[in-house]
Amino acid sequence: MNEIPVRPNNLEAFWMPFTANRAYKSSPRLLARAEGMAYYTNDGREVIDGTAGLWCVNAGHGRREITEAIQRQAAVMDFAPTFQLGHPAAFQAAAKIAEHTPAGLDRVFFTNSGSESADTALKIALAYQRARGESQRVRLIGRERGYHGVGFGGLSVGGIGANRKQFGALLPYVDHLPHTHAPEHTAFTRGQPAWGAHLADALAGLVALHGDTIAAVMVEPLAGSTGVLVPPQGYLERLRALCDQHGILLIFDEVITGFGRLGTFFGAERVGVAPDIITMAKGLTNAAVPMGAVAVHDRIYRTIVDQAPAGIELFHGYTYSGHPLAAAAAVAAVDLHVGEDLPGRARAMEGYFEDAAHSLKGLPNVIDIRNMGLVAGIELQPRAGKPTDRAVRVFHRCFDAGVLIRTTGDIIALSPPLVAERSHLDRIFGTLAEAIRAEAA
Numbered sequence: 001m002n003e004i005p006v007r008p009n010n011l012e013a014f015w016m017p018f019t020a021n022r023a024y025k026s027s028p029r030l031l032a033r034a035e036g037m038a039y040y041t042n043d044g045r046e047v048i049d050g051t052a053g054l055w056c057v058n059a060g061h062g063r064r065e066i067t068e069a070i071q072r073q074a075a076v077m078d079f080a081p082t083f084q085l086g087h088p089a090a091f092q093a094a095a096k097i098a099e100h101t102p103a104g105l106d107r108v109f110f111t112n113s114g115s116e117s118a119d120t121a122l123k124i125a126l127a128y129q130r131a132r133g134e135s136q137r138v139r140l141i142g143r144e145r146g147y148h149g150v151g152f153g154g155l156s157v158g159g160i161g162a163n164r165k166q167f168g169a170l171l172p173y174v175d176h177l178p179h180t181h182a183p184e185h186t187a188f189t190r191g192q193p194a195w196g197a198h199l200a201d202a203l204a205g206l207v208a209l210h211g212d213t214i215a216a217v218m219v220e221p222l223a224g225s226t227g228v229l230v231p232p233q234g235y236l237e238r239l240r241a242l243c244d245q246h247g248i249l250l251i252f253d254e255v256i257t258g259f260g261r262l263g264t265f266f267g268a269e270r271v272g273v274a275p276d277i278i279t280m281a282k283g284l285t286n287a288a289v290p291m292g293a294v295a296v297h298d299r300i301y302r303t304i305v306d307q308a309p310a311g312i313e314l315f316h317g318y319t320y321s322g323h324p325l326a327a328a329a330a331v332a333a334v335d336l337h338v339g340e341d342l343p344g345r346a347r348a349m350e351g352y353f354e355d356a357a358h359s360l361k362g363l364p365n366v367i368d369i370r371n372m373g374l375v376a377g378i379e380l381q382p383r384a385g386k387p388t389d390r391a392v393r394v395f396h397r398c399f400d401a402g403v404l405i406r407t408t409g410d411i412i413a414l415s416p417p418l419v420a421e422r423s424h425l426d427r428i429f430g431t432l433a434e435a436i437r438a439e440a441a
């Protein structure tokens with residue numbers, strides 16, 4: 001059997017994603033092993049995982065239930081097409097997911113990532129509008145600072161300038177709502193800020209501009225990778241009402257907020273707003289095998305499928321849609337979420353987590369702290385003329401002290417596995433506080 005190399009001797013061939021390749025390769029940090037709440041580096045150091053990998057290992061690392069399900073499935077059947085054929089695990093996984101989606105969203109399309117889920121959801125929205133005789137609805141609305149992955153659809157609807165600027169004009173017929181980041185009104189709010197519901201009214205402005213040509217609006221209920229933007233009270237409700245009023249589909253990108261992160265199975269439940277379509281990935285398999293999915297309202301499925309002529313109803317899909325290993329992992333992951341009530345654990349830990357996050361108030365350069373569920377954003381004053389530098393240095397200090405955090409711009413994002421105990425949170429926030437202090441010294 002081939003051993004996994006602990007110390008690769010050639011770092012050049014792997015063009016690393018979203019990475020400063022030159023800086024990384026001149027001073028690499030390698031992870032070798034993971035278990036429970038921790039990673040272990042290739043030189044054997046423990047690093048407490050304050051970010052659930054990349055917001056995805058919600059049930060904690062190395063869950064035997066998931067690993068064994070994958071092993072069993074690999075031994076029985078490595079691959080089976082889901083184009084015109086099928087296999088039991090994919091149907092089982094879809095049915096299990098549908099048990100936890102908001103009422104009606106019980107048709108599940110499988111993808112391999114959050115990016116593919118975003119593009120799939122947008123395509124389904126367009127196909128739906130066309131199938132119901134509204135083929136003029138070709139416009140897709142996103143939001144500034146939204147992140148929906150890196151495919152052309154999700155990137156176009158997404159609103160992160162840095163991610164877009166290298167790639168030309170992107171999709172036509174896309175427009176954006178304003179973002180909801182407003183520390184001048186909401187700094188140090190616990191949970192959903194009272195200020196900002198009116199920002200949703202920008203959708204009415206876009207309807208005035210574009211008339212009945214809008215197919216769908218896609219937003220993250222809580223925006224994660226853009227720096228933890230918690231939805232203002234009433235904001236998502238207003239978006240929902242405007243979508244209903246104007247025949248527009250509402251898509252929630254729940255790639256981060258799905259699978260317990262906000263203390264409910266999906267974020268929709270926590271915020272009390274039901275979208276028409278939900279995209280997911282990450283926690284769906286606890287990240288043990290890549291998989292994404294799109295949960296679609298039955299009405300949309302029936303409109304596209306039942307009204308189509310005999311034959312293929314939706315010309316879309318991936319070789320690996322519902323891949324047996326991923327489907328087996330998803331079934332096991334959903335079972336873990338239910339069996340261990342991971343959303344309930346997150347809910348029970350939220351108060352302690354919130355207090356710990358807000359205990360950083362008053363530390364040097366901390367200009368905002370925001371939180372919801374087991375997500376916290378800690379915003380630092382950027383260093384003059386050197387944006388991101390302060391946060392990156394805090395990241396390195398934490399990593400060297402045995403805690404993994406995530407930074408975006410000068411915002412630190414924390415999203416520990418939902419199995420975190422108080423002692424882990426103490427260590428994560430204690431180490432972070434030290435690092436922020438040391439960086440100011």
Ligand code: PXG
Nearest residue numbers: 054113114115147148149225253255256281
């Ligand atoms: N939607 C949302 C809301 C996401 O957060 C994607 C789509 C894309 O998923 P894939 O599987 O294609 O990467 C994401 C991914 C970070 C970070 O540090 C966040 C993501 C990915 C990598 C890093 O915030 N989110």
